[in-house]
Amino acid sequence: MRADRIRDLAAIDRPREKLSLRGAESLSDPELVAVLLGSGTKGIPVLELAHRVLEALGDRPERVDVATLAGIAGMGRAKACQIVASLEFARRCWRRRAPIRAAADALPYLQSIRAKPQEYFVCLSLTGAHEVIETRVVTVGLLDSNQVHPREVFADPISDRAACVLLAHNHPSGTLEASPEDLALTRRLVKAGDLLGIRVLDHLIVTRGGHLSLKDRGYL
Numbered sequence: 001m002r003a004d005r006i007r008d009l010a011a012i013d014r015p016r017e018k019l020s021l022r023g024a025e026s027l028s029d030p031e032l033v034a035v036l037l038g039s040g041t042k043g044i045p046v047l048e049l050a051h052r053v054l055e056a057l058g059d060r061p062e063r064v065d066v067a068t069l070a071g072i073a074g075m076g077r078a079k080a081c082q083i084v085a086s087l088e089f090a091r092r093c094w095r096r097r098a099p100i101r102a103a104a105d106a107l108p109y110l111q112s113i114r115a116k117p118q119e120y121f122v123c124l125s126l127t128g129a130h131e132v133i134e135t136r137v138v139t140v141g142l143l144d145s146n147q148v149h150p151r152e153v154f155a156d157p158i159s160d161r162a163a164c165v166l167l168a169h170n171h172p173s174g175t176l177e178a179s180p181e182d183l184a185l186t187r188r189l190v191k192a193g194d195l196l197g198i199r200v201l202d203h204l205i206v207t208r209g210g211h212l213s214l215k216d217r218g219y220l
Contacts, residue, residue, distance in 0.1 A: 015027060015034045015035045029054055030047055033050035033053050033054060034047050034049075036083060037050060038079075040074060041074040043074075049072070049074045049079075052072050052073070053069065056068060056072055062108070062111050064084070064087075065084065098131070099131050100124070100126060100130045100132065100201065103211060103215070106166050106168065106202070107211060109132065109135045110122060110206050113168075113206065114170055114207060114208050116170055116172060117172050118141055118172060119171070119172060120137055120139075120140055120170055121148050121167070121169045122135060122136065122167070122169065123153050123156070123167055124165060126162055128163035128164075130164070133160045139152070148189075150193075153165070154198060158196065163198065163199070164198060165193065165198055166201045166202050167200060167203040167204070168204040169182075169204075169205060170205070170206050171205055171207050172207075173207075174207045174208060174209065177205075177212070178205060182203075183219055186214055186219060200220065201215070202215040202220065203220065
């Protein structure tokens with residue numbers, strides 16, 4: 001039987017004390033979540049609440065939102081916000097270190113647009129080592145070459161002193177095929193990037209269920 005109440009644990013085994021003395025790596029997943037939560041609620045010890053949070057997160061924590069966590073008995077909106085904010089902060093820290101070596105490496109940065117009902121055009125500024133500097137939404141709405149102008153796409157990468165960029169947009173229809181407009185826009189942006197000395201590394205099309213790399217298809 002697991003000890004769900006902090007007071008039932010020896011002082012050295014309590015999550016905060018354990019973290020201070022042995023480091024974060026010594027804590028189990030429930031203990032790490034318990035530290036984030038801080039305390040439980042009446043009738044629900046913090047470690048029991050932590051187990052419930054982990055069950056809700058499952059194997060797709062990036063898809064869990066505040067409303068889902070706030071619906072767990074004993075959580076409330078404030079604790080739900082703490083967990084969601086912690087997950088997003090961890091993702092951002094990881095992204096800053098992870099280089100983009102293949103199309104799949106960029107997918108975590110595009111998770112938020114994959115199921116959007118409108119088309120989002122996103123630009124990732126990258127260093128020469130393909131590390132992500134920043135991720136930005138350039139436009140929202142129907143995608144065509146008139147709406148996505150090179151000056152809007154490259155303005156921030158120039159300020160970032162980016163060596164290259166990765167472009168992406170979603171297809172709300174779920175179709176993983178490049179339209180003639182997608183290809184025309186890609187050619188226009190590749191040409192503009194060449195003039196600016198900022199290489200277009202790839203242009204991805206993403207949907208809820210998959211992705212398409214225009215580079216892998218031979219369009220770049």
